[in-house]
Amino acid sequence: ESTRSKLIRLLADAKESYISGQQLSEQLHISRTAIWKHMKELEKDGYVIEAKPKTGYRIKEYSGNVSSNTITWGLNTSWIGKEIIHKPTVTSTQFVAHQAARDNTPHGTVVIADEQSSGRGRMDRVWHSKKGKGVWMSIILRPKIPPYMAPQLTLMTATAIAEVLDQYDGLQPKIKWPNDILIQNKKVAGILTEMQAEQDRIQYVVVGIGLNVNQDNKEIPDAIHYRATSLKMETEKEWPIIDLVQQILEALEKEYESFLKKGFRDVKSKWENYGFRIGEKISLHSGSKKKEAVFLGIAEDGALLIESSNGETEKIYSAEIDWFVE
Ligand code: BTX
Structure with missing residues (x-):
């Protein structure tokens, strides 16, 4: 775990109270000057930090900007998102994630962008990814399962996303087999799973998640108007993107662990709770x-x-x- 994320955790745990520079310096094994530099970096991310002489530091205002720091802040996972690569603009987070995976980035690394200039769906379809309006992210997994089981990861991811959305009144998410999340029959999220594998061994999997969050009606392209929606369009309010990212990562970690331990059975029954048009x-x-x-x-x-x-x-x-x- 990086020093930055440890610092973030210490400050977040302290909530309203001050932590002295001395204390931070001892716990993180870095100099007081190094701590001050970290604080300046956090300010660039949009945090408002109060530094009180002889008392210490505390956070006065949290940041709503998506960054590797703001996602780490309060993220309650043990391995997903320990490494976060955030970029303002990318062609596709899938592309960046494949590159990172080839460079041996660890299991659980998250690639997230504010905007994708060529976001991709399945079979080379386009995924519209408007700047700052949704969750556009890819997660690198290195599961020790045979390649034929990889599609089950897609169903698992869809289940995790549906579970997160289902916590909110009135959304009633459904999963259209295999991988679309629908609200009121319209697509709010899509999942793209890609893998690099040998005959009997997965090298890595990149799970791409696109979730429409704060688009208005007019920000959804005309061609897909009748079958796409966003959380804002469904609820008439803005949604905090950072919270959604954290909740998805937390749900995904839980589902993944239970999938490895108990197999697909558990995922299957949860998936079917949300299955679109089952019995029809x-x-x-x-x-x-x-x-x-x-x-x-x-x-x-x-x-x-x-x-x-x-x-x-x-x-x-x-x-x-x-x-x-x-
Ligand atoms: P899909 O092939 O099931 O869906 C793509 C189809 O969905 C398009 O052909 C279009 O009709 C429609 N569509 C395009 N954009 C949107 C949108 N924003 N909302 C609703 N419908 C849309 C689904 O593929 C998988 C999508 C994965 C997207 C993520 S984003 C992060 C990662 N990076 C990347 O390039 N792709 C993944």
Whole structure:
């Protein structure tokens, strides 16, 4: 853990009271001058720090700016986000994360940006990532699981995000298989999981999360208006991005640990609590074949489980799905 994040934790724990420079210097094993320099850095991040002669330091005002420091502040995780790479503008946080992963950045590293100039969805689709209006981040994981299980990480991530949003009244998030988070039938978040693997071993996985937070109606591109939304559009208020990032990282750490310990079963049942249109009729096409079926839920391996019109249960791994059948 860096000195900066230890300092942040000490100041955050002290809340309203002052901590002396002497005390900080002893606990962090750095000079008083070094502490003063750290304080100046925190001020650049938007914190208002009070330094009282002979008494010490305390935080007068917290910062709402997204930065590696402000996310670390009060983040209650043990390994996700111990390293945070924040950039104002990137092409895609996925791109930055892949690079960092190749440079051996640790398990749990988070890459986050205010804005993406070419945010990506699945299959080279575009992900609109307006400056300062959403959570655009990628998390590097190094799970010791076989590559075929990687798609389960997507379902796990979707579950964690749905759980965070579900804590707020009136959002009622749903997960559209495999990875869209919907509110009132409109997409509020998407997940893109990419992995680098050998035959039987994952080198690393990059889980990308895009969550629309503070866009107004007019800030959502016309072409996707009818199927995209933001937390602000749903609730008519601004949401604090830092808090959401912290809550997502905390939920993700918890889900990940339980996934490794207990396997996919637990994720599956939680996922199904939020499953969009479970028990209803959907229509599937792959190639020129088209059929209607009842959506039952997900299988033990994360596949889509359907009941065909002849009454047989079937697992589906990929198909174009039409979710609305009259
Ligand atoms: P997806 O392929 O399921 O969804 C992409 C589709 O969603 C687009 O074709 C478009 O119709 C629609 N769309 C585009 N932008 C938005 C938006 N902001 N809100 C709602 N709908 C939209 C989903 O892919 C995965 C998205 C992952 C995004 C994260 S952001 C951080 C990381 N970096 C990066 O480049 N991608 C990931």
